[in-house]
Amino acid sequence: MDALGFETHDHDHCIADTVALVEKRCLDSGLQLTAVRKRTLEIMLEEHRALGAYDVLARLSQEGFGSQPPVAYRALDFLSKNGFVHKIERLNAFVACAYPHADHSPAFLICRECHLVAEAETDPAQGMLAKIAASSDFVIERAVLEAEGLCPTCRKQGAAT
Amino acid sequence: MDALGFETHDHDHCIADTVALVEKRCLDSGLQLTAVRKRTLEIMLEEHRALGAYDVLARLSQEGFGSQPPVAYRALDFLSKNGFVHKIERLNAFVACAYPHADHSPAFLICRECHLVAEAETDPAQGMLAKIAASSDFVIERAVLEAEGLCPTCRKQGAAT
DNA sequence: TGATATATGTCATAGTATAACATATCAAGA
DNA sequence: TCTTGATATGTTATACTATGACATATATCA
Numbered sequence: 001m002d003a004l005g006f007e008t009h010d011h012d013h014c015i016a017d018t019v020a021l022v023e024k025r026c027l028d029s030g031l032q033l034t035a036v037r038k039r040t041l042e043i044m045l046e047e048h049r050a051l052g053a054y055d056v057l058a059r060l061s062q063e064g065f066g067s068q069p070p071v072a073y074r075a076l077d078f079l080s081k082n083g084f085v086h087k088i089e090r091l092n093a094f095v096a097c098a099y100p101h102a103d104h105s106p107a108f109l110i111c112r113e114c115h116l117v118a119e120a121e122t123d124p125a126q127g128m129l130a131k132i133a134a135s136s137d138f139v140i141e142r143a144v145l146e147a148e149g150l151c152p153t154c155r156k157q158g159a160a161t
Numbered sequence: 162m163d164a165l166g167f168e169t170h171d172h173d174h175c176i177a178d179t180v181a182l183v184e185k186r187c188l189d190s191g192l193q194l195t196a197v198r199k200r201t202l203e204i205m206l207e208e209h210r211a212l213g214a215y216d217v218l219a220r221l222s223q224e225g226f227g228s229q230p231p232v233a234y235r236a237l238d239f240l241s242k243n244g245f246v247h248k249i250e251r252l253n254a255f256v257a258c259a260y261p262h263a264d265h266s267p268a269f270l271i272c273r274e275c276h277l278v279a280e281a282e283t284d285p286a287q288g289m290l291a292k293i294a295a296s297s298d299f300v301i302e303r304a305v306l307e308a309e310g311l312c313p314t315c316r317k318q319g320a321a322t
Numbered sequence: 323t324g325a326t327a328t329a330t331g332t333c334a335t336a337g338t339a340t341a342a343c344a345t346a347t348c349a350a351g352a
Numbered sequence: 353t354c355t356t357g358a359t360a361t362g363t364t365a366t367a368c369t370a371t372g373a374c375a376t377a378t379a380t381c382a
């Protein structure tokens with residue numbers, strides 16, 4: 001239940017590792033990790049921020065891929081349908097998955113100051129929503145858990161000011 | 162922790178009651194529940210569905226209020242800032258608050274079939290997000306909890322098909 | 323009543339997302 | 353290997369969501 005994302009780490013390494021892992025998972029599942037899709041994943045991994053579809057599109061387009069919105073949306077759809085990228089509804093934006101090893105139900109902490117997004121894995125069966133759903137006989141298929149606030153770094157800086 | 166919204170109830174009554182309650186709360190807090198704002202609230206209360214800002218705008222405009230997007234967005238902003246309406250991030254839409262008696266941290270169950278939205282009150286300190294935030298030293302200011310799935314009615318209908 | 327803040331309305335534009343269709347590429351069986 | 357059906361890419365066009373900026377009107381209160 002730890003929420004990585006607010007500490008530094010070996011970034012290049014984590015990108016390469018994740019891409020390799022995703023490649024393997026696609027191969028195993030018969031998914032086509034095509035050039036645009038792979039490049040999109042890399043672009044997402046280069047940030048721990050949420051990127052808008054149009055930010056991604058700008059970079060893809062610069063690099064010789066198509067220049068129209070569906071190019072980015074389709075790559076992002078593929079990646080998020082397969083859990084390699086998540087959509088942050090609060091921001092209408094996307095973030096690379098921090099735990100690409102398996103399917104999971106993510107929760108996010110979004111810093112309103114520096115816009116960093118930290119991801120944590122949750123147990124979907126244990127949360128508030130599960131309890132509410134059970135009491136209403138509602139079947140949850142997807143859950144959005146997003147908290148907005150101040151990350152430790154920004155909070156300290158704010159206090160210092 | 163019960164999630165009302167999937168049962169029938171005396172609707173006209175609930176609208177009138179809620180409007181009266183909101184009027185009182187505004188008076189007490191020195192908030193101006195102006196004509197557009199009140200009408201917007203009523204429009205929202207007539208549905209247990211999420212309405213887009215442009216749906217609301219269309220109705221307001223029909224009824225002689227302004228016809229431009231800010232008219233609807235400003236009324237919805239006022240209502241949601243004060244907790245009388247909530248934004249459903251997943252849908253980029255708004256829903257009338259089902260518990261307008263006090264400030265609270267809402268969670269939503271959204272039926273993907275009939276688009277009904279049920280609201281439940283939660284204890285923000287008890288959920289997943291609170292635990293994650295505590296372990297990361299993150300300060301939550303606002304939480305988005307939205308589950309998408311099938312409501313009891315639609316599930317039964319689906320099974321019958 | 324006059325001064326200040328708040329609210330409404332408009333025009334203009336920015337940002338997010340998808341439908342529809344042509345072309346290209348891939349995967350698998352004949 | 354060739355064909356065929358499915359998948360993926362790229363385009364144009366358009367729809368949906370949201371806000372900035374500014375003028376006018378209304379409310380609040382000294």
